[in-house]
Amino acid sequence: MTLIDTRTPEAKRLISGATGDWEIIIGLEVHAQVTSQAKLFSGASTAFGAPPNANVSLVDAAMPGMLPVINEECVKQAIRTGLGLKAEINHKSVFDRKNYFYPDLPQGYQISQFKQPIVGEGKVIVSVGPDRQGEFEDIEVGIERLHLEQDAGKSMHDQHATMSYVDLNRSGVALMEIVSKPDMRSADEAKAYVTKLRTIVRYLGTCDGNMDEGSLRADVNVSVRRPGGEFGTRCEIKNVNSIRFIGQAIDYEARRQIAILEDGGKIDQETRLFDPNKGETRSMRSKEEAHDYRYFPDPDLLPLEFDQAYVDALAKDLPELPDAKKARLISSLGLSTYDASILVSEKAVAEYFEKVAAGRDGKLAANWVINDLLGALNKAGKGIENAPVSPDQLGAVIDLIKEGTISGKIAKDLFEVVWSEGGDPRQLVESRGMKQVTDTGAIEKAVDEVISANPDKVEQARAKPTMAGWFVGQVMKATGGKANPQAVNDLVKAKLGIE
Numbered sequence: 001m002t003l004i005d006t007r008t009p010e011a012k013r014l015i016s017g018a019t020g021d022w023e024i025i026i027g028l029e030v031h032a033q034v035t036s037q038a039k040l041f042s043g044a045s046t047a048f049g050a051p052p053n054a055n056v057s058l059v060d061a062a063m064p065g066m067l068p069v070i071n072e073e074c075v076k077q078a079i080r081t082g083l084g085l086k087a088e089i090n091h092k093s094v095f096d097r098k099n100y101f102y103p104d105l106p107q108g109y110q111i112s113q114f115k116q117p118i119v120g121e122g123k124v125i126v127s128v129g130p131d132r133q134g135e136f137e138d139i140e141v142g143i144e145r146l147h148l149e150q151d152a153g154k155s156m157h158d159q160h161a162t163m164s165y166v167d168l169n170r171s172g173v174a175l176m177e178i179v180s181k182p183d184m185r186s187a188d189e190a191k192a193y194v195t196k197l198r199t200i201v202r203y204l205g206t207c208d209g210n211m212d213e214g215s216l217r218a219d220v221n222v223s224v225r226r227p228g229g230e231f232g233t234r235c236e237i238k239n240v241n242s243i244r245f246i247g248q249a250i251d252y253e254a255r256r257q258i259a260i261l262e263d264g265g266k267i268d269q270e271t272r273l274f275d276p277n278k279g280e281t282r283s284m285r286s287k288e289e290a291h292d293y294r295y296f297p298d299p300d301l302l303p304l305e306f307d308q309a310y311v312d313a314l315a316k317d318l319p320e321l322p323d324a325k326k327a328r329l330i331s332s333l334g335l336s337t338y339d340a341s342i343l344v345s346e347k348a349v350a351e352y353f354e355k356v357a358a359g360r361d362g363k364l365a366a367n368w369v370i371n372d373l374l375g376a377l378n379k380a381g382k383g384i385e386n387a388p389v390s391p392d393q394l395g396a397v398i399d400l401i402k403e404g405t406i407s408g409k410i411a412k413d414l415f416e417v418v419w420s421e422g423g424d425p426r427q428l429v430e431s432r433g434m435k436q437v438t439d440t441g442a443i444e445k446a447v448d449e450v451i452s453a454n455p456d457k458v459e460q461a462r463a464k465p466t467m468a469g470w471f472v473g474q475v476m477k478a479t480g481g482k483a484n485p486q487a488v489n490d491l492v493k494a495k496l497g498i499e
């Protein structure tokens with residue numbers, strides 16, 4: 001039995017407390033590391049996994065007299081990301097100093113953008129789902145701004161009993177802070193939004209999106225309100241570094257706030273941390289201890305200016321993005337929305353699929369990629385980059401089915417052979433004797449044998465024509481699945497004298 005969820009989309013977003021329903025309001029600040037060999041204002045390398053303090057220039061260590069020089073590559077990537085988010089690109093933006101003291105920030109300030117960011121308002125369409133009926137719902141999440149800023153270094157407190165260490169490798173690495181509007185209403189929506197952002201930056205090649213290497217992380221702002229009421233006070237959960245944790249942090253935080261409010265308390269605006277081991281958020285600092293960042297324009301850097309021709313040139317070179325690709329796969333190949341959504345969700349999967357589908361039946365290619373290839377990869381715990389079957393090999397398997405050389409069933413066996421042993425599918429079909437038997441003489445012989453061995457079943461089938469399927473099954477079995485099923489079906493019916 002399928003359970004049909006009859007609640008409206010609005011009602012599905014509510015969670016119930018002890019005294020009635022509540023709505024969760026979520027806004028995310030996503031920090032995405034810009035794909036660039038060098039840092040935002042220095043030539044030091046950004047390579048991941050280098051020994052501590054190996055990638056630190058005098059600028060990143062904030063030696064007196066050092067001056068920042070903007071890395072044009074990072075500016076380009078920020079503009080390209082802005083275009084991918086359908087956002088307004090600001091031809092003039094300003095770098096500000098955000099002042100605070102912390103041991104991993106040798107400058108004593110972070111260079112960021114405050115009042116005039118490089119990218120203004122935009123929007124992202126996010127597919128949320130599937131729900132119990134297998135349906136996706138599209139929501140729109142507004143982008144408030146995207147600005148460029150430097151990353152800080154890293155303090156390490158677990159290396160020594162009484163001392164802390166500082167690693168400045170990340171100091172000065174370029175980040176894009178992508179600030180959403182408070183448009184999300186559930187953990188699922190927030191998770192789907194971050195997933196979509198990651199897909200977009202990966203298509204663009206502006207950030208590698210690797211959350212476990214810290215290339216993408218989110219500050220999660222959560223508040224709750226009575227449905228349709230005023231926004232409540234937000235708490236900000238800093239630096240959450242996995243999509244699953246973002247969901248857990250939101251659910252925990254919303255319930256914590258609801259419990260306080262239902263108890264007659266009030267929410268203090270504060271910065272919190274998520275503890276993945278406990279699945280809880282806990283207070284880091286309250287608003288009273290909040291920083292006064294004393295933002296002001298960095299006197300070492302001129303405002304960043306470029307003209308529309310520069311933006312146009314970058315726009316012209318943008319790759320096809322997931323939404324456009326999805327629409328094209330649906331309209332030109334006739335794929336379902338569901339299949340197209342799966343295929344475009346990872347750039348590498350989309351590229352693989354398009355190679356398989358080129359010049360072939362798109363729906364058949366989609367079935368093979370989604371059910372067989374992705375299914376096998378999932379089972380083996382492998383990513384598409386390490387798929388043992390190449391697009392050419394899978395394409396050849398599909399061609400062999402289409403030509404009638406092998407049956408759909410044998411194709412599954414062939415796929416497994418190619419997966420585990422490699423090789424040219426066409427040659428494997430020859431050498432392993434997997435060819436479909438279309439020779440009517442041979443099929444006829446097998447049909448005759450099955451019929452003469454089962455006289456009682458023949459009687460039954462004449463009275464009940466659907467029994468023909470049983471004979472087809474027996475013949476397929478007797479021929480090792482190699483007989484052409486249509487030919488077997490036709491012959492069985494003819495011999496039994498049924499329609």
Ligand SMILES: Nc1ncnc2c1ncn2[C@@H]1O[C@H](COP(=O)(O)OP(=O)(O)OP(=O)(O)O)[C@@H](O)[C@H]1O
Nearest residue numbers: 025026027028029180181182221222223231232234
């Ligand atoms: N009532 C609310 N509930 C949940 N989220 C909210 C609420 N009001 C604002 N937000 C979200 O909080 C985020 C605020 O980010 P923004 O970068 O503008 O400021 P900030 O957090 O004060 O600054 P910083 O970059 O120093 O952390 C946005 O994503 C916004 O959508």
Ligand SMILES: [Mg+2]
Nearest residue numbers: 029177179219
């Ligand atoms: Mg912010």
Ligand SMILES: [Mg+2]
Nearest residue numbers: 029219221236
């Ligand atoms: Mg913030």
